[in-house]
Amino acid sequence: NAGVTQTPKFRILKIGQSMTLQCAQDMNHNYMYWYRQDPGMGLKLIYYSVGAGITDKGEVPNGYNVSRSTTEDFPLRLELAAPSQTSVYFCASLSGTGSYEQYFGPGTRLTVT
Amino acid sequence: AQSVTQLDSQVPVFEEAPVELRCNYSSSVSVYLFWYVQYPNQGLQLLLKYLSGSTLVESINGFEAEFNKSQTSFHLRKPSVHISDTAEYFCAVTGGGGATNKLIFGTGTLLAVQP
Numbered sequence: 001n002a003g004v005t006q007t008p009k010f011r012i013l014k015i016g017q018s019m020t021l022q023c024a025q026d027m028n029h030n031y032m033y034w035y036r037q038d039p040g041m042g043l044k045l046i047y048y049s050v051g052a053g054i055t056d057k058g059e060v061p062n063g064y065n066v067s068r069s070t071t072e073d074f075p076l077r078l079e080l081a082a083p084s085q086t087s088v089y090f091c092a093s094l095s096g097t098g099s100y101e102q103y104f105g106p107g108t109r110l111t112v113t
Numbered sequence: 114a115q116s117v118t119q120l121d122s123q124v125p126v127f128e129e130a131p132v133e134l135r136c137n138y139s140s141s142v143s144v145y146l147f148w149y150v151q152y153p154n155q156g157l158q159l160l161l162k163y164l165s166g167s168t169l170v171e172s173i174n175g176f177e178a179e180f181n182k183s184q185t186s187f188h189l190r191k192p193s194v195h196i197s198d199t200a201e202y203f204c205a206v207t208g209g210g211g212a213t214n215k216l217i218f219g220t221g222t223l224l225a226v227q228p
Contacts, residue, residue, distance in 0.1 A: 031214055033215075042119075103156040
């Protein structure tokens with residue numbers, strides 16, 4: 001199992017550009033999450049999904065969109081990138097069968113200039 | 114609403130010394146508690162968790178944490194640290210039995226082990 005994979009690892013965007021951060025998991029997990037990590041702030045939940053076709057907002061959803069058309073994939077879309085979206089983005093998944101452990105991807109470091 | 118407080122943003126310690134990383138939480142419902150570790154330029158990995166049962170939980174690499182309901186704490190301890198323990202440690206909480214399994218994270222504590 002590859003676990004949770006994220007692409008790209010690094011990206012530099014200009015203000016106003018758009019991009020999609022990819023996340024995939026091969027563990028057949030129902031739950032998937034997107035977080036952003038800023039220095040000294042811990043991780044903040046952006047969006048989450050409890051299964052294919054079901055998504056909901058987390059704590060800091062503004063400026064982002066998600067979709068979950070399959071169990072495996074959970075892409076995060078940034079529209080009209082802003083400097084405030086400079087961050088490290090982590091995707092995570094959880095099986096939902098009682099272990100409560102979230103498995104994290106390696107992260108995408110995004111800089112908006 | 115649930116919240117997690119990690120008062121120490123950075124804890125410097127010498128190799129082979131003991132360490133305690135503090136975590137306090139607030140919640141109106143029963144909780145599950147976690148410690149995650151993040152090594153430089155990597156994602157987070159689960160270190161240990163408390164779901165129910167014994168209030169003292171241990172990891173495979175010598176860390177332990179004790180759930181204290183009366184003090185709403187879940188402090189992480191290790192009796193003797195190694196250079197390789199240098200990392201950022203995050204305490205997290207989720208409401209037991211919640212439908213979304215969302216985690217609330219603390220702001221993290223950087224454990225800096227010096228030779």
